[in-house]
Amino acid sequence: MRNVRLLIAYDGSRFFGWQRQEGFGSVQQAVEEGLESLLGDRVVVHGAGRTDTGVHALGQVASCHVDTSLDDQRLCHALNAHLDEGVVVRRVETCPDDFHARFSATGKRYLYLTVTTPFRPPFAEGQFHWTREPLDQAAMRDAASRFLGQRDFAALASSGSPRTSTVRTVEHVRLVARRDRFAIVVQGNGFLYNMVRTIAGTLIDVGRGRLVPSDVDAILASGDRRRAGATAPAGGLWLLRVRYPERCFTGRLAGPRGAAGLFQG
């Protein structure tokens, strides 16, 4: 048995989220069934984070113990042949036995993608959020800077899951605009439930003029979820990268770039 980590991309619109649940096809289930079909053993796959239904990933990470003589590259190729459309394993890497995709993670980077066109684009529905109105970038950049640092983000978290602390560190909130496309890149050491989508929704509300940048300070200070902007729709959210203490998946990566490619080079 060896411990491996998988770099996984998926189209969130095809799955009921990452986490396995009875009666709803999840990414975790797809990967576990792919491994079982390939290796003949039941394998439990641990994901770095649970993404909701509709949320996409270019760089989800999962770890699992496997018993196979296939080397990492052959295991990756063979596993993809056993996966459904909509999910692909970009890389398999043997890792220290104590590596755990969730507990070893020290941060995550997400991208929230908005397209602003006069009409709803006919393509790639569910891969971005659409707003008819142009967005005020200067105001959004001002607002974005107000999320940075170690803070209590209780005002940005949907209630639901119990948790010990609502303090997190947001390391950067960067805005990338290109023609009619608008990406919000958020990186932090961890996020509360729906926190990235609430940051995105609040910034979009600032861009539309429904909120002003200083409202962000008041929202965070209040700790009151009802004061923040709307939770932006799941389809615009992409999990780009999970960070670990050691470098993972180095070198040229196989596989898709997807929406993020629109904002590079």
Add this chain to the structure above:
Amino acid sequence: MRNVRLLIAYDGSRFFGWQRQEGFGSVQQAVEEGLESLLGDRVVVHGAGRTDTGVHALGQVASCHVDTSLDDQRLCHALNAHLDEGVVVRRVETCPDDFHARFSATGKRYLYLTVTTPFRPPFAEGQFHWTREPLDQAAMRDAASRFLGQRDFAALASSGSPRTSTVRTVEHVRLVARRDRFAIVVQGNGFLYNMVRTIAGTLIDVGRGRLVPSDVDAILASGDRRRAGATAPAGGLWLLRVRYPERCFTGRLAGPRGAAGLFQG
């Protein structure tokens, strides 16, 4: 009654092609029903060309006579509110009474989009053609130049529709490569049935080493469809632009750029 031309984008994977046919939802039907729902009259819409099931458009053109007091911009906005997802009218423009989207057209430009990654990308299925193998760009450029000029393209046309001549002029075949994406832009004064997809399929076969560039000369000289490469799948084909003697749809265009955006800027 005035004559208007429409600039239309659509996701071909959602329709059974452009042309109206009983029992299968087509783009023509969607636009005609949208106009009827908006204006209360049955309107016949003439498209510049029939695209097959799965073929996308960023710049399809259609013309029709309408009886409405709405100006062009308001008509465009109102019509979009009556259209299904997957199709959008980017622009409406009043035009001379003798303008006909099909008969007035003097040329078309298509893009054929291929993604070469080790694994099938999980996103945007049906919006590009995927090949696992890297493509030999130098060989493809050599082969591309051999399609240029006024020639008999009988070897590249699927049989089916009767026609008086198989001579057409291909004005340019340009290759644009960017990371793992590969676009073939083909422009000509007109195309036989499946001709662009056969040019694309032949070039991809050259890129894979299944054909050599000089095979293009032999294929064209033979007039024999069986000698050309495979007809590339419909999902990779995008109708970018229809050309007319006068300038149409000038100024900044509303609406989506879609796949073509990946190859600009």
